[in-house]
Amino acid sequence: MLGNLGLLAGLALLIFMALRGANIFIASLVCALVVAVTNGLLIPKTLLEFYPFGPLGAFTFAGKFFLLFLCGAIFGKAxxxxxxxxxxxxxxxxxxxxxxxxxxxxxxxxxxxxxxxVVFVVVFTMYPLGITLMREANLPKRLWAAATSVGAGTFTMTALPGTPSIHNVISASSLGTDLFAGGWIGIFAALIMVGLGMWYVERGWRLARANGEGFVENTQDKRMEQLIGDPADAPPWYLAMVPMIVVLGVIMLPRLLLAMGDWSGSDSLLARSLVFSQTQPIIWPSMALILGSLTCVVLFPSMRRKVGQVFGQGAEDSIMPLLNTAAVIGFGGVVTQTAGFGQFAQWILSADLPPLLSVFASASVVSAIVGSSSGGLQIFMQSLAPHYLEMGVQPEILHRIAAIASGGLDSLPHCGAVIATFMIMGLTHREAYKDMFVVTVAIPVVACLAAIALLMMLGMG
Known part of the structure; x- marks a missing residue:
């Protein structure tokens, strides 16, 4: 009983500290100690094994995915x-x-x-531009936050195939699948997220106009607007698209070549490269991102003059997102050592639910606990995914459904991405969280359940 109360207390404290703006490293360590003490875990083992270096340790995760975070941040900076x-x-x-x-x-x-x-680069890029648009359209900032979150924090993050997102890579590296696994399921869920999400925010704008609600500027907006710079300094849009086309092309080309012919009997360099691309779900997208960054250097003269500085700043920018994610995984690594988590896992696995509904429930709950879709997905893949494979769930379907499910209840009020978005835009939870909840929690949950229902109708769930 005390152990279960300790789990709830640790989770409640983590949410409280996150909402109060506490440092995530301190918050995760304090909450991990609360869980450890109330569940009878040895403190030395908690601090020196379960939290940092266990199968779900913070630095185990950081070491495994450092390259992807590094290359993604460098590309975003470029x-x-x-x-x-x-x-x-x-x-x-x-x-x-x-x-x-x-x-x-x-x-x-x-x-x-x-x-x-990277999502945070996108938010920083779009918000200064969005201020001008919101002012001209008299659009409430809460709806801009929701609309940009539909684009940056839902379907491209978890549902669409081929993306080098951390969620796609976690699933692929854990299950031995590739970045396109369960692609048609993801596209189906993505259409639901886009359709419902945009319907909700457009409806919200109509209601806001009817109620006389509009754009309210603050001092932070004026500072952010200064970051826009001179539009004439930006490269032509068709050149600006090339680095992203390079990234996606490098990721997608091997898949297309493999679909066009049988390369198993060939020992050529191209055949070996194709095999490498399919067996290295972390290294291959990282290479694609670096090639995209180098394309920026080749195409844009401003980059060539300071390539070392930009790549260095990108490398520095990768550290905090990586460690923030690792910190919540470290907390989860302690939670998974408790009897309460074991009982939850046993209950969810033995519950009289179709396997895919069980996947949805378990991945959603774990992501909600740590307030991170990538953290929750990593914990799910390490602790629960093998059991679903034993039940007969196809790896490709598990890859996509678990990824989509992780992107629902992760966006509760203590989610780091939600807090960061509101800080950038000068919003409070009271002002904007209702809309954020609908587009990043409720609608992704509906999309995931709809995808599961479709799979069950087709006899695949």
Whole structure:
């Protein structure tokens, strides 16, 4: 009884400290100690094994995925510094106009994140541009936050096949699948997320206009708007797209070549490269991201003058997102050592549920506990996924359903991405979390359940 109360207390404290802006390293360590003490775990083992270096240890995760975070951050920095990301945003804005402000925000964020640009870079890039759009359209900031989150934090993150997102890579590296696993399921779920998400925010805008609610500027907006710079300095949009095309092309080309013919009997360099691309779900997308970064250097003169500085800043920018994710996984690594987690795992695995509904429930709950979709997915893959494979769930289907499920209940109020987005935009949970909850929690949950229902109707679940 005390152990279960300790688990709840540790989770409640983690949520409270996150909402109060506490450092995630301190918060995760304190909460891990609360869980350890109330569950009778040895403190030395907790601090020196379960939290840092166990199968779900913080630094076990950080070591495994360091290369991907590093290359992703460098690519994001290159796209931002060369102003390629801004050029794409401006081109879409000019094409669709102010009346389509919400669609502009969603499309730009979706395009950039699917192309490999890190979510936080996308938010920083889009918000200064969004201020002008919101002012002209008299759009409430809470709806801009929701629309950009639809693009950056839902379907491109977990559902669409081929993306070099950390969620796609975690599933592929854990299950031996590739980045395109369960692709048609992901596309089905993505269409639901986009359709319902945009319907909700557009409806919200109509209601806001009817109620006289509009854009309210604050001092932070003026500072952020200064980051836009001169639009004339940005490269042409068609050149700005090339680095992202390179990233996606490197990832997708091996898949296309393998689909076009049988390479198993060949020992050529191309055949070995194709095999390598399919067996290295961390290294291959990392190589694609670095090639995208080098493409920025070749195409944009501003990059060539400071390539060392930009790559160095990108490397530095990768550390905090990596360690923040690792910290919540370290907390989860302690939680998984408790009897309460074992009882939960046993209960969910033995519950009279179809296997895919069980996958949805377990991945969702774990992601909710740590407030991180990538952290929750990694914990799920290490602790529960093998049992579902034993039940007969196909690895490709497990890959996609677990990834989509992890992107639902992760976005509770203590989610780091939610907190960071509100901080950048100068919003509070009271002002904006209702809309954020609908588009990043409720709608992804509906999309995942709809995908599972479709698979069950087809006899695949």
């Amino acid at each position: 796209m931002a510094t060369s102003q390629a990301a801004k050029s794409i945003a401006l081109a879409i804005t000019n094409s669709l106009g102010v009346k389509r402000t919400l669609l502009v925000g969603m499309l730009v964020c979706a395009l950039l994140t699917y192309g490999g640009v």
